Amino acid sequence: MGMPGRENILVVDDEIELREAIAAYLNQEEGYEVQQASSGEEGLESLKKNVFDILITDMKLPGLDGNAVLQQALAIYPEIIGIIITGYGTVESAVQAMKSGAYDYIAKPFQLIEISLLIKQALERRRLKEENAYLKTQLKEKYRFESIIGNSQPMQDIFQLVETIAVTNSTVLVTGETGTGKELIAKAIHFNSQRKDQKIVSINCGAIPETLLESELFGHVKGAFTGAHHTRIGKFEQAHRGSIFLDEIGNMSPSLQVKLLRVLQEREFERVGGTEPVKVDVRIIAATSANLKDMVERNEFRSDLYYRLNVIPIHLPSLKDRREDIPLLTKHFIKKYCQNSNLELKTMSQDAMKLLMNYNWPGNIRQLENAIERAVALVGTRNLMLSSDLPSEIQKTNANLFLSEIYIPDEGVNFKIEISHVEKELILQSLKKSGGNKKQAAKLLNLKRTTLIEKLKRLNLLDQLNVD
Ligand SMILES: Nc1ncnc2c1ncn2[C@@H]1O[C@H](COP(=O)(O)OP(=O)(O)OP(=O)(O)O)[C@@H](O)[C@H]1O
Numbered sequence: 001m002g003m004p005g006r007e008n009i010l011v012v013d014d015e016i017e018l019r020e021a022i023a024a025y026l027n028q029e030e031g032y033e034v035q036q037a038s039s040g041e042e043g044l045e046s047l048k049k050n051v052f053d054i055l056i057t058d059m060k061l062p063g064l065d066g067n068a069v070l071q072q073a074l075a076i077y078p079e080i081i082g083i084i085i086t087g088y089g090t091v092e093s094a095v096q097a098m099k100s101g102a103y104d105y106i107a108k109p110f111q112l113i114e115i116s117l118l119i120k121q122a123l124e125r126r127r128l129k130e131e132n133a134y135l136k137t138q139l140k141e142k143y144r145f146e147s148i149i150g151n152s153q154p155m156q157d158i159f160q161l162v163e164t165i166a167v168t169n170s171t172v173l174v175t176g177e178t179g180t181g182k183e184l185i186a187k188a189i190h191f192n193s194q195r196k197d198q199k200i201v202s203i204n205c206g207a208i209p210e211t212l213l214e215s216e217l218f219g220h221v222k223g224a225f226t227g228a229h230h231t232r233i234g235k236f237e238q239a240h241r242g243s244i245f246l247d248e249i250g251n252m253s254p255s256l257q258v259k260l261l262r263v264l265q266e267r268e269f270e271r272v273g274g275t276e277p278v279k280v281d282v283r284i285i286a287a288t289s290a291n292l293k294d295m296v297e298r299n300e301f302r303s304d305l306y307y308r309l310n311v312i313p314i315h316l317p318s319l320k321d322r323r324e325d326i327p328l329l330t331k332h333f334i335k336k337y338c339q340n341s342n343l344e345l346k347t348m349s350q351d352a353m354k355l356l357m358n359y360n361w362p363g364n365i366r367q368l369e370n371a372i373e374r375a376v377a378l379v380g381t382r383n384l385m386l387s388s389d390l391p392s393e394i395q396k397t398n399a400n401l402f403l404s405e406i407y408i409p410d411e412g413v414n415f416k417i418e419i420s421h422v423e424k425e426l427i428l429q430s431l432k433k434s435g436g437n438k439k440q441a442a443k444l445l446n447l448k449r450t451t452l453i454e455k456l457k458r459l460n461l462l463d464q465l466n467v468d
């Protein structure tokens with residue numbers, strides 16, 4: 001793995017010789033960025049103007065003492081690593097400083113390498129802490145199969161496939177319309193692989209301008225362009241030993257496509273402005289809502305890159321093509337949002353459920369999730385969520401006719417009521433088509449006119465309708 005980003009260090013000491021020796025050593029031998037201050041006050045000025053990872057300060061200073069500088073530094077950067085230099089007679093106050101947040105102290109006289117080792121140890125500890133926190137939040141959440149919902153055959157097949165291929169190192173291309181769960185599946189692959197204890201680093205190739213994207217992906221060396229004050233590693237290096245998720249891969253420019261192809265073939269690249277090849281061990285998972293194959297045919301996407309990416313294709317079906325998953329997903333999201341808001345578990349009314357089952361879902365699962373979140377927020381103290389709690393575009397769905405899948409909830413249905421819904425809907429639609437003419441409507445339904453009128457009466461439709 002390449003060099004980590006260069007940390008910034010501030011050295012505060014009124015003794016010029018010691019201060020400069022420390023600064024020179026840390027900069028020249030260890031490659032850190034080092035700034036110096038000759039007093040506590042000067043140090044504070046610096047702290048306000050620049051971002052620092054590490055503060056090394058003498059305890060005894062003419063004005064503000066080392067502890068005061070550290071306290072103010074911690075107020076600005078809670079994560080700053082504070083190292084206090086103590087001389088004869090200040091050890092006790094150094095112990096005090098540690099109690100109030102210093103990482104450690106070092107007693108004069110010391111060798112420069114000692115301070116350098118202390119820094120490395122502190123940085124390593126910080127890295128582990130960050131990594132742990134990161135992994136905890138990522139793992140706790142989801143990406144375990146239990147929280148990816150789908151009983152339909154296509155989803156079951158996908159889960160099976162994910163389980164099988166997760167453990168390999170093969171490149172995966174996840175495709176599907178917006179909101180079908182591409183990112184969720186990408187993360188499930190990572191967290192079910194042997195790389196699960198390492199990071200999955202995500203980048204959206206569609207959201208970043210081309211020039212920036214290159215340095216985001218591959219990093220840059222100091223001075224590579226105006227503003228490149230430090231060498232910085234990119235996402236590929238950050239993902240070393242883990243996985244990288246390249247989202248919206250179809251938006252990558254032709255020149256970056258070439259560079260990515262090289263990473264796929266050789267697992268190496270150069271940082272922007274750099275000359276040395278950097279080698280990484282990274283599992284690549286790409287996703288797109290565009291049709292890459294079409295793009296290849298139109299010469300908008302390199303075919304060699306396409307085939308390198310498409311080693312394992314996973315296509316997520318649109319929600320309207322697996323409507324049988326809608327009830328389960330709905331339940332899942334109701335539970336999620338009721339728990340989020342500390343509400344008693346709500347249920348979806350039959351009418352509302354039918355709307356959900358028949359709607360076209362251009363925004364797929366994300367849209368369903370948003371609709372449920374909204375309905376949970378609107379339902380108030382009621383326990384039953386009604387059609388009127390759903391967004392208006394969903395309310396406009398024709399709920400009863402031509403149900404592609406009839407949904408039977410666990411608690412069962414009332415057969416007679418359901419049938420009467422269907423009857424009512426058939427009658428209303430035929431009347432609509434006949435412009436309200438009962439004779440024609442009856443003909444459309446292959447019923448006698450009198451039978452139709454009887455049904456209209458029984459269903460209480462006569463009063464509601466303006467029919468002749
Ligand atoms: N099978 C599923 N079970 C539960 N939740 C899901 C499922 N699929 C998707 N989701 C949820 O739906 C939302 C959208 O999923 P995701 O971000 O993975 O979609 P996407 O395909 O990456 O969309 P886009 O193309 O717009 O980026 C997320 O909140 C995700 O947790």
Ligand SMILES: [Mg+2]
Pocket residue numbers: 182183247
């Ligand atoms: Mg996405």
